Amino acid sequence: MNVERGGAWHPLVELALARLREFVREPEAVFWAFIFPILMSVTLAIAFPGGGNKPVLVAVEPGAGAERIRDALQHASGVTIRDVGTGNEARALREGDIHLLIVPTTPPTYRFDPAREESRVARLVVDDALKRAAGRTDPWAARENPVQVPGSRYVDWLIPGIVGLNIMGTSMWGIGFAIVQSRMRKLLKRLVASPMLKREYLLAQVGGRLVLLAPEAGVPLVFGVLVLGLPVRGSIAATSIVCLVGALAFGGIGLLLASRARTFEAISGLMNMTMVPMWVLSGVFFSSSNFPQAVQPLIHALPLTALVDALRNVVLDGAGLAAVSRELAVLAGWGLGGFAIALRIFRWT
Amino acid sequence: MSGVHCTNLIKRYGDLVAVDRLSFQVARGECFGLLGPNGAGKTTTIEILEGLVEPDGGEVQILGMTWRGHDRELRQRIGVQLQETQLAEKLTVEETLRLFRSFYHRGRTIDELLRLVELESKRRSWVGKLSGGQRQRLAVACALAGAPDLLFLDEPTTGLDPQSRRQLWQLLAQFRSQGGTILLTTHYMDEAETLCDRVAIVDHGKVMAEGSPRELIATLGAPRVVTHQGTLEDVFVALTGRHLRDE
Numbered sequence: 001m002n003v004e005r006g007g008a009w010h011p012l013v014e015l016a017l018a019r020l021r022e023f024v025r026e027p028e029a030v031f032w033a034f035i036f037p038i039l040m041s042v043t044l045a046i047a048f049p050g051g052g053n054k055p056v057l058v059a060v061e062p063g064a065g066a067e068r069i070r071d072a073l074q075h076a077s078g079v080t081i082r083d084v085g086t087g088n089e090a091r092a093l094r095e096g097d098i099h100l101l102i103v104p105t106t107p108p109t110y111r112f113d114p115a116r117e118e119s120r121v122a123r124l125v126v127d128d129a130l131k132r133a134a135g136r137t138d139p140w141a142a143r144e145n146p147v148q149v150p151g152s153r154y155v156d157w158l159i160p161g162i163v164g165l166n167i168m169g170t171s172m173w174g175i176g177f178a179i180v181q182s183r184m185r186k187l188l189k190r191l192v193a194s195p196m197l198k199r200e201y202l203l204a205q206v207g208g209r210l211v212l213l214a215p216e217a218g219v220p221l222v223f224g225v226l227v228l229g230l231p232v233r234g235s236i237a238a239t240s241i242v243c244l245v246g247a248l249a250f251g252g253i254g255l256l257l258a259s260r261a262r263t264f265e266a267i268s269g270l271m272n273m274t275m276v277p278m279w280v281l282s283g284v285f286f287s288s289s290n291f292p293q294a295v296q297p298l299i300h301a302l303p304l305t306a307l308v309d310a311l312r313n314v315v316l317d318g319a320g321l322a323a324v325s326r327e328l329a330v331l332a333g334w335g336l337g338g339f340a341i342a343l344r345i346f347r348w349t
Numbered sequence: 350m351s352g353v354h355c356t357n358l359i360k361r362y363g364d365l366v367a368v369d370r371l372s373f374q375v376a377r378g379e380c381f382g383l384l385g386p387n388g389a390g391k392t393t394t395i396e397i398l399e400g401l402v403e404p405d406g407g408e409v410q411i412l413g414m415t416w417r418g419h420d421r422e423l424r425q426r427i428g429v430q431l432q433e434t435q436l437a438e439k440l441t442v443e444e445t446l447r448l449f450r451s452f453y454h455r456g457r458t459i460d461e462l463l464r465l466v467e468l469e470s471k472r473r474s475w476v477g478k479l480s481g482g483q484r485q486r487l488a489v490a491c492a493l494a495g496a497p498d499l500l501f502l503d504e505p506t507t508g509l510d511p512q513s514r515r516q517l518w519q520l521l522a523q524f525r526s527q528g529g530t531i532l533l534t535t536h537y538m539d540e541a542e543t544l545c546d547r548v549a550i551v552d553h554g555k556v557m558a559e560g561s562p563r564e565l566i567a568t569l570g571a572p573r574v575v576t577h578q579g580t581l582e583d584v585f586v587a588l589t590g591r592h593l594r595d596e
Contacts, residue, residue, distance in 0.1 A: 006458040008451035018448050025439040185435040195424035196452045
């Protein structure tokens, strides 16, 4: 309680509380912030169950010799034969129902898309099995020593990406929509008619959301640890700080995008224009090193790349904050820059 | 010392001259009404005086100060109710008042404000659940949160039922009895006659007539008031014409 303010807290606190209250009283917003990452994680858990030994999916075109090929592959490990029905082979290949189609010519013909990694693997596995069945003798058989290293699976690599994605999405949408709504309702105009400090309003929009950061980042991480066996090698403190700096960065960008927009259509367009390229470029689902060398500096300057890289380093490799200082600096730059520009160009009336 | 002093205010929006060399003064402790049909420039004028719209020309002094250089101090000392503001629907009445009260260095407590506008029983209701009259009272309570010396009200009773209007009038009378100055805009002549010491009838961004309601009625002259007692509405229609003003 504060006597000078008639029982109200500091304006920064009241503004942040107002933001937080409005958010938690909006059921849809809560869904997107908390339920969505859980759904995403569950989907991933189903798509990537424990071990990485997924069989290759193949089909054999009917014809003379097709039976012999089927017999040979039946006994090969790691190969699953699918019956896709005559005439459907091309479609099955295209849609990924099968990775490779075997045409029973002599020697056999493999039909596959070499751009697909699964198809290239399928070609090697099938070719090996068929040659062996045809009587090839191997000079030696290498001893295999399969190891399941936690932290090196795709799903382990993916989860920090999902956390970063969630921090970006909830920070930007949460801040952007709330501001545009207040602008449309002329609430911003009413607020600047009062002695409220503009910077405190903007700061509170970002700050009011930080309370939600713990569940937003924590839910997918805890799910990953408990259900998918994600190893967290870094300290909780370092992980939290990376998430916090990331949320501040996207908060600043969210303010900037919302600083002029007058309609939901306008802010949605700006948000998508900003976020969709990062979904692709920032290495959330596949490594950003797939992109040409020339654009790498640009990719590494993106805030989502910085956040996801920093999270992977800390969570998977146990890096300390010093090791991710470059990423933290990139994030801080985006956050402070976004905030400073937003404050200058913000449309209040 | 004057509460509001503006001279030769000009505001253009493209080709449209919304405010055209408009001047008037409001003395401390006075209630002054800006009357005019839709699109006359009332809202633009009051928003210039509130420091929300930058005029293209003219001078403004509020409580003896200009907006340039005294923004912080003036904001602490004026109360504002805007025409179209919708307060956050999912905050309660009390939370909304706390938010606005937190911006001011002085003023009533939250409880006092709730009592003042008779919203104590709605303290924990969401703003979205309030009636039009209750919302308007809340808007006025927000304007009064910092115990202002000067209150700006833009069509404070538009759309309210007679009970709510009268209750608001009472609230404003109370504010004046404590030395407060009011500048309001209204469509309602009875409201102006009841509340205002002086009014300015505005059309096309200009002051058409200015004076106390009684003085203005007197200017109508004898021939026009043979059938009934002259009212401010007669003056208004005489000055601004009978054609409809649809926005």
